[in-house]
Amino acid sequence: MTVKGEATVVKHTGSHYLLSCLPQWDLFPAVLRGKIRLKGSSSTNPVAVGDKVSFEAELPGQNMLDSITPENPAVITAVHPRTNYLIRKSTNLSRQSHIIAANLDMAFIIATIDFPEIKLPFLDRILVTCEVYNIPVTIVLNKVDLYRETHAEMLEAFHNIYEGAGYNVMEVSALTGEGVAQLRDACKGRLSLFSGVSGVGKSSLIKAIDPNLDPRVGEISDAHLQGKHTTTFYEMYALASGGFIIDTPGLRGFGLVDLSKEEIALYFPEMHKVSQECRFSPCTHTHEPGCAVKAAVEEGLISYERYSSYLGMLDDEGKYR
Ligand code: GDP
Numbered sequence: 597m598t599v600k601g602e603a604t605v606v607k608h609t610g611s612h613y614l615l616s617c618l619p620q621w622d623l624f625p626a627v628l629r630g631k632i633r634l635k636g637s638s639s640t641n642p643v644a645v646g647d648k649v650s651f652e653a654e655l656p657g658q659n660m661l662d663s664i665t666p667e668n669p670a671v672i673t674a675v676h677p678r679t680n681y682l683i684r685k686s687t688n689l690s691r692q693s694h695i696i697a698a699n700l701d702m703a704f705i706i707a708t709i710d711f712p713e714i715k716l717p718f719l720d721r722i723l724v725t726c727e728v729y730n731i732p733v734t735i736v737l738n739k740v741d742l743y744r745e746t747h748a749e750m751l752e753a754f755h756n757i758y759e760g761a762g763y764n765v766m767e768v769s770a771l772t773g774e775g776v777a778q779l780r781d782a783c784k785g786r787l788s789l790f791s792g793v794s795g796v797g798k799s800s801l802i803k804a805i806d807p808n809l810d811p812r813v814g815e816i817s818d819a820h821l822q823g824k825h826t827t828t829f830y831e832m833y834a835l836a837s838g839g840f841i842i843d844t845p846g847l848r849g850f851g852l853v854d855l856s857k858e859e860i861a862l863y864f865p866e867m868h869k870v871s872q873e874c875r876f877s878p879c880t881h882t883h884e885p886g887c888a889v890k891a892a893v894e895e896g897l898i899s900y901e902r903y904s905s906y907l908g909m910l911d912d913e914g915k916y917r
C-alpha cells in the first residue's frame with residue numbers, strides 16, 4: 597500500500613536523503629522525484645537539510661517506516677515553504693548557490709576573544725548574513741577559561757558592542773563546562789545552526805553539550821543507510837537533551853548575496869533603527885549631512901567597531917555581488 601506522510605530532511609548525501617518524522621529520531625532513506633524544482637531558484641540542491649517535505653512510500657502495511665530501505669526508498673513529493681534558509685554561493689562563476697540549511701530556529705555563532713583572536717569585521721559579516729536570512733543569532737564566546745582574566749577589558753567591551761547592537765552573548769568553556777548547561781538548555785526544542793571559524797572549539801562544545809556526538813567523526817552509524825555517493829553535505833544531529841543541531845565546518849563560504857550599498861545598513865539592526873531619522877533617504881551614512889547614524893556613532897550609541905565594519909562592507913560591496 598502507498599503510505600503518505602510528512603518528515604524533515606536530516607541528511608543529504610549525493611542523490612539520497614535521510615528523513616525523520618521529527619521530533620522522533622527514526623531515520624529512513626528517500627529519493628527526490630525528478631520533477632521537483634523550486635521555481636526561480638538557482639540553487640544546486642532543491643532540497644536541503646531542515647526542509648519539511650511530503651513523502652510517499654510503498655509499504656507492506658501502514659506505519660511500517662522500518663521497511664523503507666535504500667532499495668525501496670520513500671519518494672519526496674513536495675517541499676514545504678521555508679521559514680528561512682541559509683545559502684552559500686558556489687566558488688565557480690556559474691552564479692549557482694547551495695542551500696546549507698532551511699527552517700533554522702536560530703544560529704549559535706561560536707567565537708573566542710583570543711586563541712584564536714577574534715576578527716570583529718568578520719563576525720559582523722556573519723551577523724549581517726544571518727539578518728539577511730532572518731535567522732536569530734546568539735554569540736557564544738568559548739574558552740573564557742583562557743582569557744577572562746587576561747582580557748577582562750576586551751571581554752567587557754565585546755559585551756557592550758554586541759549586546760548594545762541587540763545580540764545575545766553567552767560565555768562558555770567546553771573545557772571547564774562553564775555555561776554548557778545554559779547552552780544545552782538554549783538548544784532544547786529547536787533546530788539550531790552551529791558555526792564558527794576553525795579552532796574556536798565548536799567541536800569540543802558540541803561534544804560537551806552531548807557526549808554522544810563527535811562532530812569530528814560526523815558519521816551516522818547505520819552505514820547501510822548511506823548512499824553510494826561519498827560527498828556529504830551538512831547534516832542534522834539530535835541532542836540527547838532535546839533539540840536538533842546542524843554543524844557547519846566553517847564560515848568562509850557564507851556569501852552576502854545581492855546586497856546593494858543602500859541595503860547593507862538594513863542588516864545592522866542598531867543602525868537601521870536610527871536611520872529613519874536621517875535627513876536623506878536613501879542615506880549611505882557616510883558623507884550625508886543630517887545623518888542620524890553618524891550622530892549616534894559620535895554620541896557612542898552605536899559602537900565605532902560596528903560602524904567601521906559597516907564602512908568596510910560598503911567598500912568591498914562589489915565582492916559580494
Ligand atoms: P573547532 O575547530 O572549532 O571544532 O575546535 P576544536 O573543538 O577542535 O578545539 C580547538 C582546540 O581548542 C582544541 O585543542 C581544544 O581542546 C581547545 N578547546 C576547545 N574548547 C576549549 C575551552 O573551552 N577552553 C580551552 N582552554 N580550550 C578549548
Ligand code: ZN
Nearest residue numbers: 874879881887
Ligand atoms: Zn544616515
